[in-house]
Amino acid sequence: MDTRLRIAVQSKGRLYDETMELLGESGIKLVPVKRTLLVPSRNFPVELLFLRDDDIPESVASGTADIGIVGLNEVLEKQMNVSVIKELGFSKCRLALAVPQQAGYDGIEWFNGKRIATSYPVILQKFLADKGIKADVHVITGSVEIAPGIGLADAIFDIVSSGSTLVSNNLVEVEQVIDSQAVLIKPAATELSAEKQEILNELLFRIETVMAADGKKYVLMNVPRQSLDAVLALLPGMKSPTVLPLANEGWCSVHTVIDEKKLWGIVRQLKEAGAEGILALDIEKLIL
Numbered sequence: 001m002d003t004r005l006r007i008a009v010q011s012k013g014r015l016y017d018e019t020m021e022l023l024g025e026s027g028i029k030l031v032p033v034k035r036t037l038l039v040p041s042r043n044f045p046v047e048l049l050f051l052r053d054d055d056i057p058e059s060v061a062s063g064t065a066d067i068g069i070v071g072l073n074e075v076l077e078k079q080m081n082v083s084v085i086k087e088l089g090f091s092k093c094r095l096a097l098a099v100p101q102q103a104g105y106d107g108i109e110w111f112n113g114k115r116i117a118t119s120y121p122v123i124l125q126k127f128l129a130d131k132g133i134k135a136d137v138h139v140i141t142g143s144v145e146i147a148p149g150i151g152l153a154d155a156i157f158d159i160v161s162s163g164s165t166l167v168s169n170n171l172v173e174v175e176q177v178i179d180s181q182a183v184l185i186k187p188a189a190t191e192l193s194a195e196k197q198e199i200l201n202e203l204l205f206r207i208e209t210v211m212a213a214d215g216k217k218y219v220l221m222n223v224p225r226q227s228l229d230a231v232l233a234l235l236p237g238m239k240s241p242t243v244l245p246l247a248n249e250g251w252c253s254v255h256t257v258i259d260e261k262k263l264w265g266i267v268r269q270l271k272e273a274g275a276e277g278i279l280a281l282d283i284e285k286l287i288l
């Protein structure tokens with residue numbers, strides 16, 4: 001039987017869309033089957049094992065899956081014997097302590113003797129122990145933010161991203177404890193077989209290629225020759241921009257790769273310097 005690298009991924013939820021997008025952009029197409037836990041790729045030697053995110057660290061530690069894609073928050077909470085191979089740059093959030101707006105929070109000592117609701121007791125207990133705080137940790141598995149409002153807790157420890165869930169529950173973030181994002185994990189104690197390691201190396205190369213292109217634009221513009229120096233001075237470029245002659249002798253075409261954010265910062269100056277017909281195109285892959 002052909003060797004396949006088994007990747008544990010979230011079956012549905014916050015991680016699902018971007019995980020599938022990353023694998024799809026890495027050229028991995030799945031066999032079109034529905035309602036199956038284990039789905040092979042039809043063009044790359046991997047298979048996806050769809051799980052709840054809570055179960056992904058253990059599936060990798062135990063060898064049920066070879067690698068997994070999961071939030072760092074779950075990796076730290078579950079304390080399984082896995083190591084992070086790569087940060088994937090999506091599902092960015094933090095685990096933070098939050099208290100009711102009227103609580104009169106005056107520093108970390110405030111938490112002494114308080115009840116804190118959370119789905120992340122391990123990370124929270126460690127943080128409290130490090131700070132020398134004695135609090136009552138109350139584990140609930142969802143809708144943590146409503147706990148203070150219904151008298152179940154004095155404070156919460158949960159995922160925060162935009163902060164809007166806290167605001168709508170009259171809570172204020174007071175201590176940020178860890179930053180999280182989606183990560184690729186592998187077992188810490190065992191090595192993959194040589195064949196699986198080779199598949200993983202190819203997968204990592206593809207993921208890096210996709211991540212390198214993220215947020216970058218391929219930019220082309222027409223520039224009068226006398227404005228060329230002024231335009232080039234504005235462009236960051238990866239090495240140096242490509243300058244090509246145009247049929248009209250007084251003009252040339254300038255091509256370069258720029259972060260989209262930087263492009264917005266310089267596009268008006270480029271026009272003022274004489275650039276015309278500025279085109280910004282998406283880049284799907286970037287091999288550095």
Ligand SMILES: Nc1ncnc2c1ncn2[C@@H]1O[C@H](COP(=O)(O)OP(=O)(O)OP(=O)(O)O)[C@@H](O)[C@H]1O
Nearest residue numbers: 010013014015052053054071073091092093159161
């Ligand atoms: N608001 C958010 N912004 C960014 N990332 C988030 C946000 N909420 C959660 N995450 C990240 O996505 C992960 C999965 O979140 P989700 O809400 O889908 O989990 P879940 O309800 O536990 O899912 P499952 O049913 O798989 O157990 C979290 O562990 C965290 O890493």
Ligand SMILES: O=P(O)(O)OC[C@H]1O[C@H](OP(=O)(O)OP(=O)(O)O)[C@H](O)[C@@H]1O
Nearest residue numbers: 014142143159160161162163164165166
């Ligand atoms: O700071 P914010 O941008 O508001 O995000 C934080 C919220 O996002 C997540 O919940 P999610 O929306 O996934 O809902 P659920 O986990 O309760 O299903 C998390 O559990 C927080 O409640």
Ligand SMILES: [Mg+2]
Nearest residue numbers: 052053054055
């Ligand atoms: Mg979960």
